[in-house]
Amino acid sequence: MNYKDELIYKLKxxxxxxxxxYKITKIGIFGSVARGESGVESDIDIxxxxxxxxxxxxxxxxxxxxxxxxxxxxxxxxxxxMNEDLKKRIEKEVIYV
Numbered sequence: 001m002n003y004k005d006e007l008i009y010k011l012k013x014x015x016x017x018x019x020x021x022y023k024i025t026k027i028g029i030f031g032s033v034a035r036g037e038s039g040v041e042s043d044i045d046i047x048x049x050x051x052x053x054x055x056x057x058x059x060x061x062x063x064x065x066x067x068x069x070x071x072x073x074x075x076x077x078x079x080x081x082m083n084e085d086l087k088k089r090i091e092k093e094v095i096y097v
Contacts, residue, residue, distance in 0.1 A: 004033055004095075007044065007069065012097040014068055018048075022061055025049045026078070028096035035093060043072040047090050050077060 011027055018024045031045030032038040046065060062075040078090060
């Protein structure tokens with residue numbers, strides 16, 4: 001199993017916990033890992049959709065994902081009013097679990 005598949009498996013297995021704790025409705029990977037271009041030093045780009053976002057929850061989710069994955073995570077909350085270029089890039093590359 002390659003790294004991308006391992007990561008998808010970990011996130012898919014952990015998704016029910018994240019949903020229960022933080023009400024995350026969607027989680028996926030994008031960027032170099034999703035494209036199959038990552039190296040051992042690559043960070044992991046993760047996008048989430050969440051109905052209600054309380055203060056500092058993104059930092060808590062990011063820390064939890066970094067512990068789960070064992071790598072630095074760049075966490076992005078997908079929303080309607082986000083940067084259009086980033087939104088298009090995510091929509092093009094994302095692999096939801």
